[in-house]
Amino acid sequence: xxxxxxxxxxxxxxxxxxxxxxxxxxxxxxxxxxxxxxxxxxxxxxxxxxxxxxxxxxxxxxxxxxxxxxxxxxxxxxxxxxxxxxxxxxxxxxxxxxxxxxxxxxxxxxxxxxxxxxxxxxxxxxxxxxxxxxxxxxxxxxxxxxxxxxxxxxxxxxxxxxxxxxxxxxxxxxxxxxxxxxxxxxxxxxxxxxxxxxxxxxxxxxxxxxxxxxxxxxxxxxxxxxxxxxxxxxxxxxxxxxxxxxxxxxxxxxxxxxxxxxxxxxxxxxxxxxxxxxxxxxxxxxxxxxxxxxxxxxxxxxxxxxxxxxxxxxxxxxxxxxxxxxxxxxxxxxxxxxxxxxxxxxxxxxxxxxxxxxxxxxxxxxxxxxxxxxxxxxxxxxxxxxxxxxxxxxxxxxxxxxxxxxxxxxxxxxxxxxxxxxxxxxxxxxxxxxxxxxxxxxxxxxxxxxxxxxxxxxxxxxxxxxxxxxxxxxxxxxxxxxxxxxxxxxxxxxxxxxxxxxxxxxxxxxxxxxxxxxxxxxxxxxxxxxxxxxxxxxxxxxxxxxxxxxxxxxxxxxxxxxxxxxxxxxxxxxxxxxxxxxxxxxxxxxxxxxxxxxxxxxxxxxxxxxxxxxxxxxxxxxxxxxxxxxxxxxxxxxxxxxxxxxxxxxxxxxxxxxxxxxxxxxxxxxxxxxxxxxxxxxxxxxxxxxxxxxxxxxxxxxxxxxxxxxxxxxxxxxxxxxxxxxxxxxxxxxxxxxxxx
Numbered sequence: 114x115x116x117x118x119x120x121x122x123x124x125x126x127x128x129x130x131x132x133x134x135x136x137x138x139x140x141x142x143x144x145x146x147x148x149x150x151x152x153x154x155x156x157x158x159x160x161x162x163x164x165x166x167x168x169x170x171x172x173x174x175x176x177x178x179x180x181x182x183x184x185x186x187x188x189x190x191x192x193x194x195x196x197x198x199x200x201x202x203x204x205x206x207x208x209x210x211x212x213x214x215x216x217x218x219x220x221x222x223x224x225x226x227x228x229x230x231x232x233x234x235x236x237x238x239x240x241x242x243x244x245x246x247x248x249x250x251x252x253x254x255x256x257x258x259x260x261x262x263x264x265x266x267x268x269x270x271x272x273x274x275x276x277x278x279x280x281x282x283x284x285x286x287x288x289x290x291x292x293x294x295x296x297x298x299x300x301x302x303x304x305x306x307x308x309x310x311x312x313x314x315x316x317x318x319x320x321x322x323x324x325x326x327x328x329x330x331x332x333x334x335x336x337x338x339x340x341x342x343x344x345x346x347x348x349x350x351x352x353x354x355x356x357x358x359x360x361x362x363x364x365x366x367x368x369x370x371x372x373x374x375x376x377x378x379x380x381x382x383x384x385x386x387x388x389x390x391x392x393x394x395x396x397x398x399x400x401x402x403x404x405x406x407x408x409x410x411x412x413x414x415x416x417x418x419x420x421x422x423x424x425x426x427x428x429x430x431x432x433x434x435x436x437x438x439x440x441x442x443x444x445x446x447x448x449x450x451x452x453x454x455x456x457x458x459x460x461x462x463x464x465x466x467x468x469x470x471x472x473x474x475x476x477x478x479x480x481x482x483x484x485x486x487x488x489x490x491x492x493x494x495x496x497x498x499x500x501x502x503x504x505x506x507x508x509x510x511x512x513x514x515x516x517x518x519x520x521x522x523x524x525x526x527x528x529x530x531x532x533x534x535x536x537x538x539x540x541x542x543x544x545x546x547x548x549x550x551x552x553x554x555x556x557x558x559x560x561x562x563x564x565x566x567x568x569x570x571x572x573x574x575x576x577x578x579x580x581x582x583x584x585x586x587x588x589x590x591x592x593x594x595x596x597x598x599x600x601x602x603x604x605x606x607x608x609x610x611x612x613x614x615x616x617x618x619x620x621x622x623x624x625x626x627x628x629x630x631x632x633x634x635x636x637x638x639x640x641x642x643x644x645x646x647x648x649x650x651x652x653x654x655x656x657x658x659x660x661x662x663x664x665x666x667x668x669x670x671x672x673x674x675x676x677x678x679x680x681x682x683x684x685x686x687x688x689x690x691x692x693x694x695x696x697x698x699x700x701x702x703x704x705x706x707x708x709x710x711x712x713x714x715x716x717x718x719x720x721x722x723x724x725x726x727x728x729x730x731x732x733x734x735x736x737x738x739x740x741x742x743x744x745x746x747x748x749x750x751x752x753x754x755x756x757x758x759x760x761x762x763x764x765x766x767x768x769x770x771x772x773x774x775x776x777x778x779x780x781x782x783x784x785x786x787x788x789x790x791x792x793x794x795x796x797x798x799x800x801x802x803x804x805x806x807x808x809x810x811x812x813x814x815x816x817x818x819x820x821x822x823x824x825x826x827x828x829x830x831x832x833x834x835x836x837x838x839x840x841x842x843x844x845x846x847x848x849x850x851x852x853x854x
Contacts (some may be wrong), residue, residue, distance in 0.1 A: 138624045140175035142182030142189050146208060148174055153205035154191075158198040158222060165197045188213040192239070194220040207232040216241040217831045218265070228267070231257045239263040243289070247271055253289070256281045267313070268292040275314075277302050289313040291342065299324045303333040313367065320346070323367070325353035333358055344368040344390065351375075352391070358383050364388040368414065371395060375417070381406045388412040392438060398419060402427045402437070409433060416440040416462060423447075424463070429454045440464040440486065447471075448487070453478045453568075459507070464515065465489040472516070474499045480506035488517035488539060495523035496545075499533045510534030517563065518542040519647060541565040541587065548572075549588070554579045565588040565612060567748065568654030570594065572599055573613075578604030587612040589636060589746060593719040595644075596620030602628045610634035614660070615744045618642055622661070635659040639743045645669030646692075651677055661687035662713060663743040668708050671719070686713045688738055693718035695772045696764075698814030702730035714767045734763040818835035 145324050155168055166178035171488070179193040189212045193245070194219030198217060201224035214234050223246035230831050231254035240258070243265045250273030250843035251266070258264075261282050274297030275290070282288075285306050291313045297313070298321030312335070323343060325336035338359045344366050351374035352367065363381045368390050375389065375398030386407045396418040405427035413431070416438045423446030424439065440462040447470030448463070458479045464486040471494030472487065479485075482503045496516070511532045517539045521647045524547030525540065535556045541563045548571030551563070556562075557579050565587045573597030580586070583605050593616040601608075602625030609631055616642040626632075627649025633656060641668040650656060651674035659682065661667055676699025683706065696719065705712060707730055714738035722728075736759050 118588065119214065120161070134256070138586055140182060141174040141184060142180075142211075142812060143173045143175065144674050146210065147189065150208045151177070151180065151191075153203045157203040157205075158220075160198070163197050163199050165195075179324060187211050187366065188236070190214040190216075192216045197343065198222050200224075202227050202230075202789070204229045208364075209233070211236055213237065214239045214241075216244065217245065218636060219244040221246055222245065226252055228252040228254045231255055235260040235403065236498045237261055241265045242269070243267040245269055247272075251276055251279075251295075255279070258282065260284050263287040265289040266293070267427060270294055272296065274298075275300060275303070276785055279303065280305055282306060284308055286515050287311040290317065294315040295319055295854055297321075306335065307337075309335045309338055311340040312338065313340065315342045315344040315346070319343070319348065319602070319642040323348055323353060323372075325781055327353050335359065337361055338704050339385075342363045342366040344370065346370055348372060352396075353597045354379055356380070359383065360385075360620035362386055366390040367394070369393040373397070375399075376401060378403055380404070383407065384409075386410055390414040390473060391418070393417040396825050398422075398468045400425055400444075402500075403699040404428065405430045407431060412436040414438040416442065418442055424449060424468075428449050428452070433457055435481075438462040440466070442466050444468060448473055448476075448492075450475060455479065456481070458482055462486045463490070468492060470476045470494075470496065474498070477498065477502040477505055482511055483507055484513040485511070487516040487519070488511065490519050492516070492519040492521060494521065496521060496526055496529075498526040498528045501526060501528035504532065504534070513537040513539075515539035516543065521545060523547070525550060525569075527552045529553070530717060532556065533558075535559055536582075541567065545569060549574055549577075549593075551576045553577065560580055560607075561585040564792045566591040566593070572596075573598055573618075575600045577601065582604060583608045583769045586610070589614040589616065590744070592614055593618060597623055597626070597637075599623035599625045602626040605629055606631070608632050609655075610636075612636045612746070613640070613641040614746070619643065621645075622647055622667075626650075627652055628655060630655070632656050636663050637664065639663035642667050646675075647671050648672040648674040651675045654678075654680060655681060656682040660684060662686040662738070663689040663740075664690050666691060668718075671697055673699045676700040678703070684711050685736070686711070687717055687719070688713035689716035689740070690712065691718060691744065693720075695720060696722050696723040696768075697729060701726035705731050707732060711736060714764070719768055720770055720772040721765045722771060723764045723768065728764050731764060734761040735767045737760050737767070 115522030116224050122251065124305060127497060138434065147504055151174060155163060160167055168177040175182055179191060179196065179607065179704040181190045189209060191212070191214065195218070198220035202222060204227050207227065213236060218241045222406040226247055226249065234257050237258050239262060241263065247266065247269040248271065251271060253276035256278035259281055264308050265283060268291070271290070271293040272295065275295060278299045280300065280302030285307065286308050287310060289311065295317040299319065301324065304324060304326050335847040337363050337843065341361060342364065348370040350372065350373055354377040357377060357379035360382065363385055364387060365523055366388060372394040372833040374396065376396060378401040381401065381403035384406070388411060389408050390412065394413040397420065400415070400420060402425035405425065408430060411433055412435060414436065417440070420442040421444065424444060429449060429451035432454055435457055436459060438460065444466040446468065448468060449552070450473050452474065453473065453475040456478055457515065460482055462481060465488065466492040470492065472492060474497035475497040479501060485503060512534060513536060514532065515537065522545065526544055527550035530550065530552035533555050536558050538559060539561065542565070545564065545567040546569065549569060551574040554574065554576035559580050561584055562580065563585065569588070569591040570593060573593060575598040578598065579601035581604055584607055589612040596619060602623055608629050610633055616635040618644065622637065622642060624647045630653065632653050635658070638660040642661065646661070646669060651672065651720035670693060676697055681703055701724060704727060710730065712735040714735045738759060761797045
């Protein structure tokens with residue numbers, strides 16, 4: 114026994130002598146032994162300094178917060194949940210006589226569960242210790258708690274397996290060990306818990322198969338079960354058909370395992386079922402239409418499996434349904450019209466399937482809808498203005514509308530502006546036409562607005578400056594015209610990525626966009642922009658990916674101010690522009706990251722040699738992209754498709770010629786200029802022999818794939834694109850004439 118524990122024992126002994134004089138007939142549990150054990154709990158769990166409601170040693174036990182005692186049975190109840198208990202549970206707690214209930218939920222208590230608490234024997238009825246910091250294993254000695262009805266140690270850091278000895282808990286009704294680190298298999302002996310109502314072992318690392326009976330005495334196991342939750346483990350095998358006999362079941366939840374086989378059709382017998390969750394497994398087969406008998410169902414989740422066939426129209430009888438998820442499967446057919454009866458629906462997810470047909474306008478009855486996702490299907494037709502009633506009676510309103518990658522056509526209804534709580538609008542990769550409705554400025558909470566790869570036209574509404582919470586704006590590969598609204602520079606204070614590539618945008622890049630302090634990615638390539646690069650971008654601390662390639666009228670020099678940035682660029686695509694002059698001396702080793710950043714300089718009027726520090730920090734050189742690659746989205750799939758067409762060249766080889774001592778800039782190309790030489794796009798021909806330079810670097814593998822991968826969130830090693838020399842035409846920088854050779 115260490116000195117600290119010895120001192121504690123002495124203090125407790127003195128406390129017993131002091132407290133033993135109390136005698137209170139109204140508090141039969143105020144004996145010295147009880148007071149001593151409780152005071153040990155108080156001191157060991159930081160009571161004097163940390164508890165929210167503290168104890169007064171001069172008062173009887175029954176006046177201590179959270180302590181109650183029966184005048185007839187003398188049973189003691191401890192209810193100290195959410196009282197900021199810390200420290201550990203002392204062994205002296207096991208000396209409490211007649212303890213029936215212990216509730217220490219939602220505190221900070223750590224250490225192991227003391228095995229000595231087994232001394233409570235058959236008196237303990239409820240042990241609630243969820244949401245603490247307990248570690249170690251579940252004590253097998255707790256098998257002596259033969260009268261335990263409720264055992265909840267969820268949300269801790271307990272490890273090891275579930276003890277076989279717990280089969281002695283023949284009276285247990287609630288067993289919850291969710292959100293721990295338990296391993297091993299489920300003991301078959303647990304099938305003898307004939308009084309069980311709730312079994313929750315979810316969010317652990319359990320393995321093996323799901324328990325299946327009958328129990329060892331030959332009877333139906335767990336005949337009174339209402340909740341079965343075993344999700345987020347490593348269970349394998351099939352879902353036992355015998356579970357259909359759980360006639361009182363309210364909740365069945367086994368998501369995020371490795372379960373295979375089909376969903377047993379006999380489960381339609383669960384007449385009281387409210388929640389069914391089998392998502393993220395490896396289940397196959399059809400969705401049983403007989404499940405339409407679940408008239409009380411509220412939550413259905415079967416997404417991320419390998420289910421096939423149609424979504425049964427008979428499920429329209431689920432008139433209490435709030436959540437429906439079947440995304441990421443192989444489902445076919447259409448969206449059943451009868452689902453308009455789901456008037457309580459809040460979440461609808463059928464994305465990433467093979468669904469056809471249209472989105473029924475009659476779904477406008479879903480007035481409580483908060484999230485709608487049918488992306489990555491083959492849905493056609495138009496977006497009905499009637500759908501603007503989505504979420505009209507929801508307290509939070511519609512938050513997400515996702516129809517990406519379908520075959521939808523027609524305009525985007527301006528009536529969708531009624532979704533004033535919308536945060537995510539995803540409609541890219543369709544055939545939507547018309548203009549971007551200026552009424553959408555009412556979406557003041559929108560965080561992601563994505564309409565890339567459609568045939569939208571017209572101008573970017575300046576009124577979208579109201580998108581002050583915007584994180585992502587993607588409208589690339591459309592037919593959008595007009596200029597870049599300067600208002601976005603002051604309104605989009607949270608913007609992270611802006612994709613406006615491959616449109617017909619004209620005018621200059623607003624200097625006010627230098628106020629987008631959170632901007633990380635700016636794709637403006639393949640437009641008709643003119644003017645110069647804003648020096649104000651030097652003040653954007655997070656800007657890492659910028660491409661203005663393919664804007665042949667955009668000229669001027671590279672801003673020296675950009676070289677003063679603290680963080681390096683991961684992508685600088687200047688190809689096929691009218692940029693001219695030398696690379697600024699301020700563009701040193703901190704501008705780019707070797708073997709990670711990507712630089713394109715081909716098809717410009719930039720001349721060399723580049724600053725030595727810049728070249729030395731970028732040994733693999735620059736790359737030249739095929740012209741058609743400048744008109745598609747920089748996704749991993751597109752990059753991988755063309756990786757063999759690109760390889761690097763030393764920076765000074767691409768620049769070709771030494772800048773003259775006296776250099777006169779040619780005017781930027783624009784539609785009205787007849788003197789500026791055009792910048793020709795790259796095409797399939799052999800590059801001219803490079804002019805020898807004083808300083809050249811060794812050609813090594815260029816990480817174009819790495820830079821693009823970093824921009825779209827994939828591993829750099831998965832990409833790695835290079836340039837073929839036959840796809841480039843190198844532009845020389847002339848002394849004053851600007852001629853192209």
